[in-house]
Amino acid sequence: MKPLLIGIAGGSASGKTTIAQCLKEEFEQTRSVVIIREDDYYKDQSEKTMAERVKTNYDHPFAFDHALMIEQIDALLAGQAIEKPVYDFVQHTRSTLTEVVEPCDVVVLEGLFVLEEPELRKRLNIKVYVDTDADIRFIRRLMRDVEERGRTLQSVVNQYTETVRVMHEQFIEPSKRYADVIIPEGGSNVVAIDLLKTKISSIISPNML
Numbered sequence: 367m368k369p370l371l372i373g374i375a376g377g378s379a380s381g382k383t384t385i386a387q388c389l390k391e392e393f394e395q396t397r398s399v400v401i402i403r404e405d406d407y408y409k410d411q412s413e414k415t416m417a418e419r420v421k422t423n424y425d426h427p428f429a430f431d432h433a434l435m436i437e438q439i440d441a442l443l444a445g446q447a448i449e450k451p452v453y454d455f456v457q458h459t460r461s462t463l464t465e466v467v468e469p470c471d472v473v474v475l476e477g478l479f480v481l482e483e484p485e486l487r488k489r490l491n492i493k494v495y496v497d498t499d500a501d502i503r504f505i506r507r508l509m510r511d512v513e514e515r516g517r518t519l520q521s522v523v524n525q526y527t528e529t530v531r532v533m534h535e536q537f538i539e540p541s542k543r544y545a546d547v548i549i550p551e552g553g554s555n556v557v558a559i560d561l562l563k564t565k566i567s568s569i570i571s572p573n574m575l
């Protein structure tokens with residue numbers, strides 16, 4: 367049977383990763399769910415200096431290698447393992463590491479553009495948009511980027527006002543209209559996450575429902 371492909375889009379720090387991780391953990395024992403993060407397909411910038419990397423607009427679709435991402439998703443859908451890139455947010459470029467991902471019953475794609483990019487969207491069986499207010503997203507991003515991604519408060523504020531906010535309004539928010547399911551507030555929405563878990567259960571063990 368072809369794997370079920372679930373896409374989770376939404377703004378930066380809306381809770382996409384948190385929800386995807388919740389789904390994966392629920393089915394950990396059966397190893398039925400694998401997560402593919404669009405972030406891992408940011409283009410390699412190892413040829414650029416750090417000063418040049420900082421200037422990149424990471425919230426525009428051009429920042430991603432979507433062709434490679436689509437090629438690897440198609441391989442997973444065809445039952446083949448992939449060796450995917452791993453992104454290093456601190457260095458703003460691809461890590462030298464790669465990760466082998468085995469095919470699974472359910473593939474969760476999470477990222478800014480998974481509903482916006484037509485070639486990704488048309489492959490999705492279930493389209494989810496995580497709808498979290500901008501002020502909450504900004505606060506979460508500030509805390510996460512300072513704690514985990516090596517940023518300063520000032521750099522987070524500058525990036526948010528110069529690119530993140532405007533690209534969100536241009537590309538991400540409009541992609542909500544393609545969603546089958548809209549989840550307000552992200553990871554704290556237990557009811558919505560339970561509905562997704564039930565759907566996944568019906569795919570991997572249809573006789574249990």
Ligand SMILES: Nc1ncnc2c1ncn2[C@@H]1O[C@H](COP(=O)(O)OP(=O)(O)O)[C@@H](O)[C@H]1O
Nearest residue numbers: 377378379380381382383384506510552553554
């Ligand atoms: N419901 C929530 N309440 C509080 N913090 C949250 C919640 N959901 C996510 N976070 C935190 O916000 C940050 C961004 O969440 P994440 O799931 O990584 O968002 P995204 O993948 O959309 O960028 C993380 O540090 C995460 O732990």
Ligand SMILES: O=c1ccn([C@@H]2O[C@H](COP(=O)(O)O)[C@@H](O)[C@H]2O)c(=O)[nH]1
Nearest residue numbers: 377378379405424425455458459478530
């Ligand atoms: O080198 C980079 C690459 C990306 N970003 C920012 O990350 C977010 C996307 O990640 P989320 O987990 O969805 O928040 C995006 O808004 C980019 O601005 C970066 O700062 N540096």
